[in-house]
Each structure stands twice: as structure tokens, then as C-alpha cells.
Amino acid sequence: MSEVVKVERHDAIAIVTIDSPPVNALSAAVRKGIAEGVKSAQADDSVKAIVIACAGRTFVAGADITEFGKPPQSPSLHEVIEVIENSTKPVVAAIHGTALGGGLELALGCHYRVAVKDAKLGLPEVKLGLLPGGGGTQRLPRAVGPELAVKMIVGGDPISAQDALKNGLIEEIVDAPPAVGGESFARKIVAEKRPLRRLRDDDSKLAAAKADKSIFTNAAAAANKRSRGLEAPVTAAEAVSHSLDQPFDQALKTERELFLKLMNGDQSKAQRYAFFAERAAAKIDGVPDGTKGREVKQVAVIGAGTMGGGIAMSFANAGIPVTIIEMADEPLKRGLGIMQKNYEATAARGGIPADAPAKRMGLIKGAVGLENVKDADLIIEAVFETMDIKKDVFTKLDQFAKPGAVLASNTSYLDIDKIADVTKRPQDVLGMHFFSPANVMKLCEIVRGAKTAPDVLVTAVNIAKKIAKVPVVVGVCDGFVGNRMLAARSKQSEKFLFEGALPQQVDAVVTKFGMPMGPFAMGDLAGLDIGWRSRKDRGIKSEIADALCEAGRFGQKTGKGYYKYEQGSRSPLPDPEVEKLIDETLAKLGLKRREISDEEILERMMYPMINEGARILEEKIAARPSDIDVVWLYGYGWPIYRGGPMFYADQVGLKKIADRLSFYAKQTNDPSLEPAPLLKRLADEGKTFASLAKGA
Ligand code: 3H9
Numbered sequence: 216m217s218e219v220v221k222v223e224r225h226d227a228i229a230i231v232t233i234d235s236p237p238v239n240a241l242s243a244a245v246r247k248g249i250a251e252g253v254k255s256a257q258a259d260d261s262v263k264a265i266v267i268a269c270a271g272r273t274f275v276a277g278a279d280i281t282e283f284g285k286p287p288q289s290p291s292l293h294e295v296i297e298v299i300e301n302s303t304k305p306v307v308a309a310i311h312g313t314a315l316g317g318g319l320e321l322a323l324g325c326h327y328r329v330a331v332k333d334a335k336l337g338l339p340e341v342k343l344g345l346l347p348g349g350g351g352t353q354r355l356p357r358a359v360g361p362e363l364a365v366k367m368i369v370g371g372d373p374i375s376a377q378d379a380l381k382n383g384l385i386e387e388i389v390d391a392p393p394a395v396g397g398e399s400f401a402r403k404i405v406a407e408k409r410p411l412r413r414l415r416d417d418d419s420k421l422a423a424a425k426a427d428k429s430i431f432t433n434a435a436a437a438a439n440k441r442s443r444g445l446e447a448p449v450t451a452a453e454a455v456s457h458s459l460d461q462p463f464d465q466a467l468k469t470e471r472e473l474f475l476k477l478m479n480g481d482q483s484k485a486q487r488y489a490f491f492a493e494r495a496a497a498k499i500d501g502v503p504d505g506t507k508g509r510e511v512k513q514v515a516v517i518g519a520g521t522m523g524g525g526i527a528m529s530f531a532n533a534g535i536p537v538t539i540i541e542m543a544d545e546p547l548k549r550g551l552g553i554m555q556k557n558y559e560a561t562a563a564r565g566g567i568p569a570d571a572p573a574k575r576m577g578l579i580k581g582a583v584g585l586e587n588v589k590d591a592d593l594i595i596e597a598v599f600e601t602m603d604i605k606k607d608v609f610t611k612l613d614q615f616a617k618p619g620a621v622l623a624s625n626t627s628y629l630d631i632d633k634i635a636d637v638t639k640r641p642q643d644v645l646g647m648h649f650f651s652p653a654n655v656m657k658l659c660e661i662v663r664g665a666k667t668a669p670d671v672l673v674t675a676v677n678i679a680k681k682i683a684k685v686p687v688v689v690g691v692c693d694g695f696v697g698n699r700m701l702a703a704r705s706k707q708s709e710k711f712l713f714e715g716a717l718p719q720q721v722d723a724v725v726t727k728f729g730m731p732m733g734p735f736a737m738g739d740l741a742g743l744d745i746g747w748r749s750r751k752d753r754g755i756k757s758e759i760a761d762a763l764c765e766a767g768r769f770g771q772k773t774g775k776g777y778y779k780y781e782q783g784s785r786s787p788l789p790d791p792e793v794e795k796l797i798d799e800t801l802a803k804l805g806l807k808r809r810e811i812s813d814e815e816i817l818e819r820m821m822y823p824m825i826n827e828g829a830r831i832l833e834e835k836i837a838a839r840p841s842d843i844d845v846v847w848l849y850g851y852g853w854p855i856y857r858g859g860p861m862f863y864a865d866q867v868g869l870k871k872i873a874d875r876l877s878f879y880a881k882q883t884n885d886p887s888l889e890p891a892p893l894l895k896r897l898a899d900e901g902k903t904f905a906s907l908a909k910g911a
Pocket of ligand 1: 237238240273276277278279280281292313315316317318320339340343345346347348349351491494495
């Protein structure tokens with residue numbers, strides 16, 4: 216018996232139990248334990264059937280990702296599966312929680328599978344830049360047919376036990392603890408003398424797609440629609456296709472080769488990094504161990520504008536009742552109407568079930584007047600971004616909120632401490648900065664004020680996770696992590712127009728890098744008039760942007776901005792008028808355009824942001840470089856296969872980045888581009904940002 220795998224005998228049934236918290240990942244010890252457990256049961260004449268089940272919260276959730284990139288240890292997952300598949304006694308996988316990746320592949324190697332009703336089964340390897348490398352690309356198509364298999368493998372999303380049953384992935388849903396359900400199923404098949412079903416030998420579900428190749432190619436193309444820039448989904452579809460044109464053993468060999476190619480590639484390295492970065496971000500520095508969050512059963516959101524509405528929808532989506540509060544009937548009605556329409560559009564697209572809009576709107580209650588926050592455990596303010604207005608709202612909240620309620624501001628720039636100070640309970644105040652559109656974007660910057668209590672921080676992190684957001688705890692500064700770094704980039708994009716680049720050139724470099732949008736298309740989307748008004752208030756000029764606004768070009772809302780837009784379209788089209796306007800403005804300023812290379816654009820878009828990231832780390836606004844990466848991955852659509860700006864910086868090399876920043880500081884006469892002290896130190900010492908992580 217091993218430490219992590221135990222074998223128990225219940226007369227003729229041997230139960231092999233994997234017990235390796237937290238998620239029973241297939242570490243070398245677990246693999247060895249399973250192989251030995253199954254072999255010992257196989258060798259015991261009195262055993263008639265074997266059940267593989269897991270202790271703890273889940274069935275095996277996959278290969279142990281921490282082992283990737285290290286020297287392989289035997290037995291491999293393939294060898295373990297071979298032992299199971301070749302067993303002359305039936306082996307039953309009894310699944311609960313999530314059978315994912317190598318976990319599902321292990322189950323697919325068993326002769327039968329049963330699951331409890333809330334189990335989920337999937338092959339999410341593509342999300343780590345990989346493909347199933349333990350036979351999943353060959354056994355899953357044989358279990359459920361190649362169309363569903365390619366959808367599951369390329370999309371990476373798990374299916375429910377009900378769908379698994381419907382599609383032949385499991386034999387039964389059991390209404391008992393998994394090991395108990397597995398045992399009774401095993402007894403049944405022994406009594407019935409059911410023949411062993413080895414998926415490797417069963418090609419029946421492949422026949423239709425073998426006869427008509429378009430069945431598979433259409434399914435693969437549909438599954439691959441969203442894989443822009445990613446290598447894994449395309450390679451995974453290729454591996455699955457070999458279930459149709461290669462014999463099983465040869466296709467397994469091909470799967471292995473493709474798996475290794477992906478595992479050793481840069482994309483998977485970045486995606487695996489992102490997986491652990493996201494989990495590290497949920498750990499709050501400086502909070503005493505065991506700190507429990509406060510209970511949140513009822514939420515109030517103040518402001519039914521775009522942000523408030525999106526935030527309220529995020530809570531309703533997670534089944535949490537929310538009151539959305541406005542100061543008058545009319546804006547409340549408008550806000551509720553937009554939410555309703557939004558849900559209906561998603562339902563019409565098939566994104567949510569047809570009855571979801573009514574159910575979710577049923578959880579959102581509209582109310583006029585701040586006194587309606589009185590029952591809320593968490594109050595999120597999403598009103599106009601002005602300090603005076605925020606202070607006024609928080610002063611009133613202090614009167615109406617019940618004791619112990621968490622008071623959050625959705626401010627994207629303002630000083631949380633100043634907001635907290637107008638209340639008598641600054642310990643209950645913090646920032647919860649959502650990103651637009653708030654019902655879609657996953658990031659939530661949790662802004663920790665000087666006086667925020669530890670359990671308030673924990674509450675915010677817990678609730679953010681509950682509504683499927685990715686929380687990152689950050690400190691107070693202008694723009695926090697994301698917008699502060701974005702400002703460093705915006706400064707450069709604006710400058711480019713004065714030096715000779717056009718919006719479309721800058722945007723093309725940024726989107727080619729993998730960002731969903733360039734800075735100018737983003738400006739058009741957000742509306743150029745907002746910045747224009749704020750510049751006027753502050754007496755600041757930005758001649759090109761000002762000229763655009765003076766010409767009535769406010770962005771998408773007026774059909775033209777840095778680009779032009781055809782009626783009803785959101786696709787930016789380069790506009791010769793804009794080039795003319797830029798030329799005229801430069802002529803007035805006595806400036807000449809110069810040829811700017813794409814390389815310079817990329818460097819000046821990315822490196823100043825990284826430099827700002829270094830300052831953010833120095834000032835302890837972010838606890839770890841990986842937290843900054845998580846902000847960019849989930850708040851701004853940074854391409855996951857590039858890990859995040861700080862990870863990317865490590866790949867480029869900090870020495871190069873520091874040198875180029877110094878160069879551009881001189882070239883553009885901008886001392887703020889000089890490398891930050893932390894960046895300079897790491898570059899001089901030949902180190903990386905990753906070297907700053909605890910234990911690195
Ligand atoms: C694979 O299987 C390849 C094969 O095809 C081929 C092999 C040859 N390994 O997410 P949580 C840790 S690729 C190591 O917070 P939840 C995680 O880091 C794999 N560690 O919990 C965290 O640690 P910590 C395919 C893992 O309840 C702790 O467990 N499988 C692994 O929100 C708790 O995790 C996947 O991609 C792992 N595989 O969600 C599944 N998984 O506490 C990846 C988790 O120190 N895992 N950890 O921060 C998941 O999707 C989620 O963890 C899961 C639980 C849904 C299981």
C-alpha cells in the first residue's frame with residue numbers, strides 16, 4: 216500500500232482509493248500507487264472486480280502540472296492505463312467532483328465508468344496550452360463519437376454527468392457516495408458476467424465520420440472558431456483526427472509526439488504559468504492565517520449605469536440577490552431595461568437558457584434612494600467618478616448600512632483612503648474595481664485601503680470568486696495596477712501620432728501581438744469626448760485628440776473617431792480624413808512626420824508598461840509580479856499564451872528592456888522612460904521578475 220493510494224477488499228470487490236489532496240493529481244507517487252493497487256487486485260484470485268475511486272473533494276483532476284518540464288518518472292500515465300485496460304477483471308472508475316485531463320483519461324482506460332449526479336468530466340488540457348496526452352484524443356472519440364470529442368477537447372469545457380450518460384461516456388449515474396456506487400455497479404456487472412469493454416478496441420462510434428470526412432472537419436472547424444493565435448486547440452484537433460485515419464497504437468504515438476511538442480513550446484509554458492499565477496493572486500499577503508470572510512447573502516449596487524448594471528448582473532448570474540439603487544425612477548428604469556435586453560440578447564444567441572433572463576432579472580430588485588442599502592451585507596458603489604460625489608455617497612452609506620456591512624467602491628482611479636475617511640467605519644471600506652463590461656470581464660481589483668480590516672479583504676476575495684471573477688488584491692495609487700500601467704502605454708500611443716505613425720499602424724502592431732484591440736480602437740469604443748472634457752477642465756491640451764473632438768469625432772457613438780464606422784458596424788476603418796487632420800495639426804505645431812518601425816511601436820507600447828509594473832512592485836501596490844500579469848490577462852485581454860507583461864518581460868530579457876527604455880528616454884526626451892530602479896537592478900544582476908517570487 217502506498218501513502219496516497221490504498222486498496223481495500225469488500226469480499227470479491229477490491230476498492231483502490233486515491234487520496235492525494237487537494238485534487239488527487241496524478242503525481243509519480245499516485246501513478247505508482249494505482250498501478251500497484253490494480254496489479255495486486257489482479258493477482259488476487261478471490262477478487263472479481265476492481266473499483267477506482269478518490270477520497271476528498273474530487274476524482275483525479277489531471278496530471279500533476281508541477282511535474283511538467285521535469286525529468287519523467289515511471290510509471291507513465293500510459294503505463295498505468297495499460298495495466299488497467301489489460302486487466303482481465305473489470306475495472307470501474309467511480310467519479311465525483313471533476314474528472315479532468317489525465318483523470319478522465321485514467322477513467323477512459325477503465326472498462327466502465329459511473330459518476331455521481333453533480334460530477335463533471337472534461338479534457339481541459341488546451342487551457343494549459345496542451346492536448347490530452349494520456350490517450351484522451353483516441354479513447355474519448357471512441358466513447359462519445361468524434362464530433363463531441365473534438366468539441367470537448369478543443370473547447371476544454373467539461374460536461375455534466377447527465378450529458379456524459381447521454382453520450383455514453385459513463386454507464387450510470389449513482390445515487391450514493393462514489394466508492395459505494397462504484398462497488399454496487401461492480402457487483403452488478405460481475406453477476407451479469409458483462410464482457411470487458413476496452414475502448415481501444417471499439418471503433419463503432421467512429422464509423423460514420425470515417426465514411427464521411429466532413430462530419431469531423433465541420434465539427435473541428437466549429438470548435439476551433441475561438442482559438443485565435445493559440446497553437447494547442449488546432450494541434451489537439453489534429454490529434455483527434457488521427458482516431459479516424461491511424462490505427463489506435465500509431466495514433467497514440469502521434470498524440471504523444473504532439474503533446475510533447477506543445478509541452479516544450481513557449482505557449483504552454485506561459486499558459487501553465489498563468490494557471491498558477493491566478494491561484495497565487497487569490498492568496499492575500501499580510502492577512503493572518505485562518506481569517507474568515509463575512510457572510511454575504513444580499514448585495515446592493517449603487518448606480519444603474521453601465522458599470523453598476525454589469526456588476527449587478529454578475530451577482531444575479533451567480534444566484535445572489537441584488538438591489539440596484541438609483542436616485543430617481545427614470546435612470547433606474549433605463550438601467551433595468553438595458554440589463555433585461557442584455558440577458559435576452561445572450562439567450563437569443565444560445566449563451567444562456569431561454570428561462571434564464573426571467574430568473575436572473577428576478578434576483579435584481581430596483582430601488583430609489585440610498586436608504587435601501589439597509590439589508591445588504593455588501594454594498595458596491597458605482598456612481599460617477601468624482602471624489603466629491605463618492606464622498607457624499609459614502610457619508611450617507613455610513614448612516615444607512617447595517618453594522619458589519621462591507622462598503623466597496625468601484626472607483627478606477629480614486630483614493631480609497633479618502634473615501635473611507637468620510638465614514639466612521641474605514642475598516643469596512645475597500646475598492647472592488649470591476650472592468651467593463653463588468654458582466655463579462657473576469658478581473659476584479661480588490662483595493663486594500665490603509666485601514667481595511669483583514670476579514671473585509673477576505674470577504675471581497677471570496678465573493679469575487681463566487682461570482683466567477685478573478686480577484687487580485689492591490690494597493691492604493693492613481694489607477695491601481697491596470698489603469699496605471701495602461702496610462703504609461705497611452706502616453707506613448709498619443710506621442711506616436713505626433714511623431715508620424717497613424718492610429719491603424721499602432722493598433723495593428725498591438726493586435727498582431729495578440730491584444731484584442733489597439734489603443735485607438737479602444738479610445739473610439741470608450742468615447743473620446745470623456746477625455747476631451749476632462750482635459751478642458753484641467754486646462755490640458757492634446758492637439759490631435761482635441762482636433763478630432765472639435766470635428767465632432769467622439770468615437771463609435773458618432774460613427775467616427777480615430778477611425779470611421781459604417782452604419783451599425785463596430786469595425787474600425789482607416790479614414791483619410793484623420794490622416795489629413797493629423798497632418799494639419801502637425802503642420803501648425805511645426806512638427807514633421809517620420810517613418811516609425813513596427814518594432815519601435817511594439818517596444819514603446821510594451822516596455823513603458825513593464826517599467827510602470829516595476830514601480831508598482833517597488834511601491835508594493837502589487838504583492839507579486841504574477842499578480843500584475845493576472846490583472847492584464849483578465850482585465851485587458853492580454854494573450855494568455857504570452858503569460859502577462861511581467862512574464863513576457865522575463866522572456867524578452869530585462870537587460871534588453873532596460874537598455875531600450877534608456878534609449879527611448881533619450882530619443883523622445885522623456886526621462887520618465889528611464890528604467891525604474893527595480894528593473895535596472897534586476898537587469899544589472901541578470902535576474903528576472905520571477906526571481907522576486909517567494910521561494911524562487
Ligand atoms: C493533463 O492532465 C495532461 C494529461 O492529458 C497528459 C499527461 C501525460 N496539478 O483551482 P484550485 C492545485 S494536464 C497540480 O484553487 P478549485 C492548485 O494549484 C492537467 N496542482 O481549486 C491549487 O493549489 P494551491 C489537466 C493542481 O476547487 C489547488 O490544487 N487538468 C492541479 O477552484 C486547488 O486548486 C487540469 O487542467 C494539477 N492538475 O478547482 C485541471 N489542479 O492551493 C486543473 C489543481 O497551492 N485544475 N492544482 O494554490 C482545475 O481546473 C481546478 O484546480 C479544479 C479545482 C477544477 C480541479
